[in-house]
Amino acid sequence: xxxxxxxxLIRPVLKTGVLRKVDREFESHxxxxxxxxxxxxxxxxxxxxxxxxxxxxxxxxxxxMADVCRVHPxxxxxxxxxxxxxxxxxxxxxxxxxxxxxxxxxxxxxxxWHIQEATRLGGRRRAQRYGPPGTLESRRKGGQxxxxxxxxxxxxxxxxxxxxxKRIKQPRKSALLAEFVGIMLGDxxxxxxxxxxxxxxxxxxxxxxTYLQNLFRALFGVSATIQRRTDTNGWTVVASSRALxxxxxxxxxxxxDKVANQVDLPHWIWVRRNYQTACLRGLMDxxxxxxxxxxxxxxxxxxxxxxxxxxxxMPLLRSxxxxxxxxxxxxxxxxxxxxxxxxxEIERYFRVVGTKNAKHLTxxxxxxxxxxxxxxxxxxx
Numbered sequence: 001x002x003x004x005x006x007x008x009l010i011r012p013v014l015k016t017g018v019l020r021k022v023d024r025e026f027e028s029h030x031x032x033x034x035x036x037x038x039x040x041x042x043x044x045x046x047x048x049x050x051x052x053x054x055x056x057x058x059x060x061x062x063x064x065m066a067d068v069c070r071v072h073p074x075x076x077x078x079x080x081x082x083x084x085x086x087x088x089x090x091x092x093x094x095x096x097x098x099x100x101x102x103x104x105x106x107x108x109x110x111x112x113w114h115i116q117e118a119t120r121l122g123g124r125r126r127a128q129r130y131g132p133p134g135t136l137e138s139r140r141k142g143g144q145x146x147x148x149x150x151x152x153x154x155x156x157x158x159x160x161x162x163x164x165x166k167r168i169k170q171p172r173k174s175a176l177l178a179e180f181v182g183i184m185l186g187d188x189x190x191x192x193x194x195x196x197x198x199x200x201x202x203x204x205x206x207x208x209x210t211y212l213q214n215l216f217r218a219l220f221g222v223s224a225t226i227q228r229r230t231d232t233n234g235w236t237v238v239a240s241s242r243a244l245x246x247x248x249x250x251x252x253x254x255x256x257d258k259v260a261n262q263v264d265l266p267h268w269i270w271v272r273r274n275y276q277t278a279c280l281r282g283l284m285d286x287x288x289x290x291x292x293x294x295x296x297x298x299x300x301x302x303x304x305x306x307x308x309x310x311x312x313x314m315p316l317l318r319s320x321x322x323x324x325x326x327x328x329x330x331x332x333x334x335x336x337x338x339x340x341x342x343x344x345e346i347e348r349y350f351r352v353v354g355t356k357n358a359k360h361l362t363x364x365x366x367x368x369x370x371x372x373x374x375x376x377x378x379x380x381x
Contacts, residue, residue: 040085042107052080058098068097166241169221175278182282190255194242202235208357212237264315276323277353285357287311290364305367307340
């Protein structure tokens with residue numbers, strides 16, 4: 001017999017010798033195996049049965065006709081029962097062998113016409129039986145591989161519409177980084193997983209807002225913008241970077257409400273004295289204030305320059321007091337405030353600790369001029 005297009009379907013059950021014969025015939029005449037699997041006759045309305053029965057009158061039996069079609073007799077019977085659509089090549093071969101003309105009005109389906117619908121149904125059935133393809137772990141690994149490839153080729157990622165995580169500098173621990181931590185513990189906030197914000201007063205701290213922008217760039221290599229508001233003087237310096245948020249958490253900062261979390265200085269700040277001093281500067285520049293302290297003695301009014309740190313996190317208040325005492329100052333604590341009232345200590349604070357907030361320095365110098373350098377202004381009662 002001649003091997004038809006369906007021969008490869010029964011290949012696993014054939015003996016070894018026959019398999020070798022099939023393989024040799026496939027290598028030399030591959031078209032014999034696939035020429036019958038292409039376009040199909042679309043007439044499953046009784047017409048296909050009539051076509052086969054008309055052609056069968058010219059053959060001694062169905063088996064001979066199947067041999068001409070190069071298919072198994074059972075396949076031909078299925079075609080006659082219109083269980084499947086008949087191959088156009090087989091129909092043409094039968095009619096040529098019988099020397100009868102093919103009907104002119106035959107509708108043919110193109111090659112692989114059923115693939116799209118078959119894959120859709122197969123995919124749906126597979127999902128019903130085994131669940132969605134892949135697992136959470138495999139999809140996570142696949143996403144990580146894609147991210148690495150896009151990071152290696154940012155231009156391609158941008159062309160495909162993917163937004164990559166910003167790469168930031170991760171500076172070593174330093175006095176400047178300790179100052180930034182102090183600023184964050186004062187007026188800073190980690191908003192969720194993607195943003196770092198520091199609030200400031202646009203009227204009194206405008207220059208300090210610019211300093212904060214430059215600090216983000218110098219430390220982490222990221223650009224920070226100022227979110228301006230028309231209904232209030234409270235503006236915010238914002239840097240959007242998930243990598244930055246994660247790095248600041250590693251440094252000891254926490255997301256969310258600082259008062260609810262009762263934040264404190266990270267442990268690494270206590271390692272060096274200059275870290276403590278820089279962190280104190282950041283705290284005072286944000287949550288600190290310079291003001292004129294007035295009191296009366298024997299009908300005389302005395303004005304002094306005073307320095308106050310205010311915060312509702314009790315561990316942080318105790319740490320600020322501890323740093324001040326370790327630096328030789330004499331702080332006084334009352335509820336949510338830590339005070340420095342001695343004139344000489346305040347002058348020494350601005351010499352030793354210093355400030356990056358021009359508002360504090362301007363007020364201190366102005367009050368110092370009023371006191372004539374002694375810290376006291378005697379006024380008549």
